[in-house]
Amino acid sequence: MDFSFLLYLTVAVGFYSAWSIGANDVANSMGTVVGSGALSVKKAIILAGIFEFCGAFLVGSHVTDTVRKGIIDVGLFTNSPEQLAFGMFAALLATAMFLHAATFYGMPVSTTHSIVGSIFGFGLITTGAGSVHWSTLFSIVASWVLSPLFGGILAFLLFILIRKLVLSRDKPFAAIIKTAPYLTFALFTTLMLAIFYKGLKNLHLDLPFFTALLYASCIGLVAAVITRAALLRWNRKLPKAASLEIEYANTEKVFGVLQLFTCSYIAFAHGANDVANAIGPLAAVVSIIKSGSVHMQVQVPLWILGLGGVGIVIGLATYGYRVMATIGKKITEITPSRGFCAEFSAATTVLVCSKMGMPVSTTHTIVGAVIGVGFARGISTLDTKVITRIFSSWLLTIPIAAAVTIVIYKILNAIFM
Amino acid sequence: MPIIDKIFGKSPFKPLVEHATCVIECIELITPVVDAWFNEDWDAIETLKGKVREKEQEADEAKIIIRQQLTKSMFLPVPRGDLLRILNHQDDIADTAEDLCVLLTMRKTCVPQELQEQTRQLTNKGLEACHMVLGATEELNLLMETSFTGPEAQRVLEKADQTGKLEYEADVVAQAALKKLFKMEDRMDPITIVFLMRIFNVLGRLANHAENCGDNLRHLIICRA
Numbered sequence: 255m256d257f258s259f260l261l262y263l264t265v266a267v268g269f270y271s272a273w274s275i276g277a278n279d280v281a282n283s284m285g286t287v288v289g290s291g292a293l294s295v296k297k298a299i300i301l302a303g304i305f306e307f308c309g310a311f312l313v314g315s316h317v318t319d320t321v322r323k324g325i326i327d328v329g330l331f332t333n334s335p336e337q338l339a340f341g342m343f344a345a346l347l348a349t350a351m352f353l354h355a356a357t358f359y360g361m362p363v364s365t366t367h368s369i370v371g372s373i374f375g376f377g378l379i380t381t382g383a384g385s386v387h388w389s390t391l392f393s394i395v396a397s398w399v400l401s402p403l404f405g406g407i408l409a410f411l412l413f414i415l416i417r418k419l420v421l422s423r424d425k426p427f428a429a430i431i432k433t434a435p436y437l438t439f440a441l442f443t444t445l446m447l448a449i450f451y452k453g454l455k456n457l458h459l460d461l462p463f464f465t466a467l468l469y470a471s472c473i474g475l476v477a478a479v480i481t482r483a484a485l486l487r488w489n490r491k492l493p494k495a496a497s498l499e500i501e502y503a504n505t506e507k508v509f510g511v512l513q514l515f516t517c518s519y520i521a522f523a524h525g526a527n528d529v530a531n532a533i534g535p536l537a538a539v540v541s542i543i544k545s546g547s548v549h550m551q552v553q554v555p556l557w558i559l560g561l562g563g564v565g566i567v568i569g570l571a572t573y574g575y576r577v578m579a580t581i582g583k584k585i586t587e588i589t590p591s592r593g594f595c596a597e598f599s600a601a602t603t604v605l606v607c608s609k610m611g612m613p614v615s616t617t618h619t620i621v622g623a624v625i626g627v628g629f630a631r632g633i634s635t636l637d638t639k640v641i642t643r644i645f646s647s648w649l650l651t652i653p654i655a656a657a658v659t660i661v662i663y664k665i666l667n668a669i670f671m
Numbered sequence: 672m673p674i675i676d677k678i679f680g681k682s683p684f685k686p687l688v689e690h691a692t693c694v695i696e697c698i699e700l701i702t703p704v705v706d707a708w709f710n711e712d713w714d715a716i717e718t719l720k721g722k723v724r725e726k727e728q729e730a731d732e733a734k735i736i737i738r739q740q741l742t743k744s745m746f747l748p749v750p751r752g753d754l755l756r757i758l759n760h761q762d763d764i765a766d767t768a769e770d771l772c773v774l775l776t777m778r779k780t781c782v783p784q785e786l787q788e789q790t791r792q793l794t795n796k797g798l799e800a801c802h803m804v805l806g807a808t809e810e811l812n813l814l815m816e817t818s819f820t821g822p823e824a825q826r827v828l829e830k831a832d833q834t835g836k837l838e839y840e841a842d843v844v845a846q847a848a849l850k851k852l853f854k855m856e857d858r859m860d861p862i863t864i865v866f867l868m869r870i871f872n873v874l875g876r877l878a879n880h881a882e883n884c885g886d887n888l889r890h891l892i893i894c895r896a
Binding site: 637 | 675676678682740
């Protein structure tokens with residue numbers, strides 16, 4: 255039987271998933287800059303698009319590999335590759351359907367969690383519990399708990415540091431001029447390190463760790479010098495004896511500019527991690543149908559990473575636009591200095607997880623980071639009901655996603671086999 | 672809808688500042704009330720009472736909004752109790768302004784010439800204390816911005832200290848006024864004495880409430896420093 259129709263179907267559903275990831279998650283990265291008025295919706299979308307695509311294209315393959323072959327033992331399907339292809343398609347379709355239903359009921363579920371749950375469910379029904387890579391699955395689930403926690407701790411410490419170095423000073427604006435270059439250095443160095451170290455493999459530019467670190471810190475240094483020069487110019491425009499109110503207002507404006515970097519950073523990290531949810535199963539199906547057998551060591555084809563990236567960007571441009579326009583005005587309770595801390599910490603956490611091949615939820619990590627800033631007395635009110643809802647979504651997502659996948663797989667099996 | 676907008680509750684500081692502004696508008700009417708009292712212009716006091724009531728009710732509305740926002744699921748950077756107590760003390764200030772008007776319209780009690788200066792002083796000290804502490808509350812937004820540290824926190828703490836000093840000064844003036852009142856007891860009608868005592872008491876309460884409010888502001892800042 256010719257299964258090429260399955261390829262087209264999977265490409266379509268995979269593209270649709272990428273689209274909805276872009277459409278729904280963009281507010282997480284860009285909501286704060288649009289809310290604070292630092293960027294217009296249009297510019298925010300363009301910025302997010304560029305960095306989401308770069309993240310997906312350059313770093314997306316690590317997590318994609320985990321989704322494709324880390325959760326279940328795909329080697330067991332050597333004799334029945336079409337079964338694996340159907341299963342991966344079912345997982346992708348189930349995730350898309352589950353997410354739609356969850357969004358309808360207002361549940362804060364994560365695409366990542368549901369795709370992992372779906373693949374787990376499919377493995378359970380076809381080759382049994384023995385085919386599930388339990389240790390990988392457990393470490394993935396552990397990373398879901400640890401990533402918001404780690405993001406929160408990082409954000410807590412970063413905000414305390416910023417309060418000590420900037421906010422509590424007699425002259426906060428003078429303090430931010432001293433501090434900001436270090437912040438941009440840290441930000442650019444980590445971001446560039448993520449790209450240079452194992453990121454450019456796709457472009458056949460594999461650098462050893464220390465070379466990558468060297469290049470990354472050079473770029474970080476350049477960014478720091480530029481920041482310092484720009485801030486000194488800004489300082490000259492400020493009246494000499496400004497009141498405390500004006501000092502703080504300008505300090506927040508500086509953080510508003512720094513937020514442009516953290517937002518891009520988070521878009522990059524999001525693309526790197528979440529693209530796998532859409533293209534992980536697709537990559538599996540493509541390699542099976544192209545070769546007619548199951549391969550363990552294939553690289554994720556560049557066109558698939560590109561397809562995922564493009565899907566996310568189109569999602570941003572078509573629907574994310576609307577989400578942002580409604581949400582941007584509402585996120586005014588978080589000021590730029592807090593937004594900076596939360597985003598920097600969340601993005602770093604997600605990027606580290608991506609490099610380790612861990613599919614984590616960007617949204618939950620951001621929520622964790624925001625709560626971290628809240629614990630450091632940075633945010634005027636946090637609604638803890640959200641935390642309970644995230645917890646319950648954790649408990650529900652895996653079993654439901656797995657069950658839906660099993661149903662879809664059975665239906666497909668009954669029709670085609 | 673993305674969850675990120677659901678995690679932020681509405682800031683209780685903004686309505687608390689609005690409440691303080693309402694109360695300031697309310698106590699700004701006290702000086703005209705005392706002026707009218709000294710001039711024995713009872714009609715003017717009656718109109719001013721209406722205005723004070725209006726402002727007091729506006730403040731009450733702001734109070735209800737804050738109470739509704741501060742449900743248990745809200746995580747705050749400051750102790751919830753301090754916020755609610757600040758709100759209550761501010762509200763007490765507005766209530767005291769209303770009480771003064773009520774007392775003055777209840778009976779046409781005139782102030783003897785000799786007591787006018789002390790009465791004026793007592794009113795001014797009380798008002799000064801209220802303005803000091805309400806001005807501090809009005810800085811809560813900026814205080815939140817600095818995360819309750821640095822020069823801004825120092826500024827609010829100083830205002831709380833100042834309020835305490837003013838309360839003490841108001842007490843001294845009130846005692847002097849009462850002493851003087853009792854020196855004149857032979858030539859005064861007892862009901863007038865009772866009423867003047869009550870009026871002095873109400874005027875003295877302004878500074879008391881202001882001091883309590885300042886104490887809670889202080890605790891709000893230093894509790895987790």
